[in-house]
Amino acid sequence: MPQWGMVIDLDRxxxxxxxxxxxxxxxxLPIAGEEEAAKGRSFHWIRIERYIEGEYPNLKxxxxxxxxxxxDEAPCEPVCPVFATYHSPQGLNVQVYNRCIGTRFCANACPYTVRHFNWFDPRWPEPLERQLNPEVSVRTKGMIEKCTFCIQRIRKAADLAKDEERPVGDGExxxxxxxxxxxxxxxxxxxxxxxxxxxKLASQRRAFRLQEDLGTQPRVIYLKEGSE
Ligand code: SF4
Structure with missing residues (x-):
């Protein structure tokens, strides 16, 4: 059974x-808009954190x-009172939307602040609703959502591989x-x-995990800047 993971090369x-x-x-993903974003309710499953290194004028x-x-040891999982978030056998931290009752305990427990709460039913002003992906549900207000590693794409590749009686190929x-x-x-x-x-990338010497001293054992591995 595959154990899914991701490497992000910060040098690139x-x-x-x-x-x-x-x-x-x-x-x-719902569009938060200017007003909601000002209240800290912007909505992205990935955020790009920016930081400055060095002393002026040699800044990077x-x-x-x-x-x-x-x-692998997700702090969000044991705090959910209705088991809406759990660990799949393939190593994914799964969120069951129609089980979530919106207590937000998981969002408070997550040290990476990557779980988002739907404060309102999402609205897509014309013509944006035409770009909705039919393979992904639209979540309603009162529930938590977050990155799934695009589980719909994983399932699609797994179904195709099963039909063709072969394992899912690397990079598929x-x-x-x-x-x-x-x-x-x-x-x-x-x-x-x-x-x-x-x-292969995860075994490089540049590899590290975010806040790994917390013991959360993330499946996302970063590569430090610089050569191997
Ligand atoms: S911001 Fe995202 S898409 Fe752009 S280079 Fe970094 S990882 Fe790639």
Whole structure:
């Protein structure tokens, strides 16, 4: 059984936000608008964190794309009173939308602040509703949502592989963020396959996980800037 994971090479990320836009379009994310964003309710499953390194005038701007880390020891999972979030056998941190009752305990427990609460029913002003992805549900108000590693694409590739009686090939599943990244900074694949591209990148010396001292064991692995 594949164990899905992602590597993000910070040496390649230019902070262009293409991954944010692609994720938004693929997963039918609600549009928060200016007023809601001002209240801190902007809505993106990936955010590009920007920070400055060095002393003036020798400053360098750095970027870290942050999404659900799909932690193996996810702090969001044990706090959900209705088991709306759980760990799948393939290593995904899954959110069952029609079970969520909106307590937001999970969002408070997540150290990466990647879970988002729907304060209102989403609205897509004409003609934006025409771009909704029919393979992804539209979530209603009162529930939490977050990155799924584009589970609809994983399921599609798995179904095709099953029909053709073969395993899912390396690189066959591409979440929208990975597909849209112009610098190929995001790589997705099976971490249990030592020959997969994602496994090879994850074993580089540059690899690290966000806040790994918390013991959350994220499935998203970052590569520090600099050469191997
Ligand atoms: S699309 Fe790629 S380069 Fe652009 S912000 Fe996302 S990870 Fe960085």
């Amino acid at each position: 990320c230019t902070g262009c936000n293409a991954c944010v836009a692609a994720c938004h379009a693929e997963n039918n 701007t750095r970027f870290i794309p942050v999404l659900c880390q799909h932690c 599943v591409q979440p929208a963020c990975a597909q849209s990244c112009p610098t190929d900074a995001i790589v997705f694949g099976d971490l249990s396959d030592p020959g997969s591209r994602v496994s």
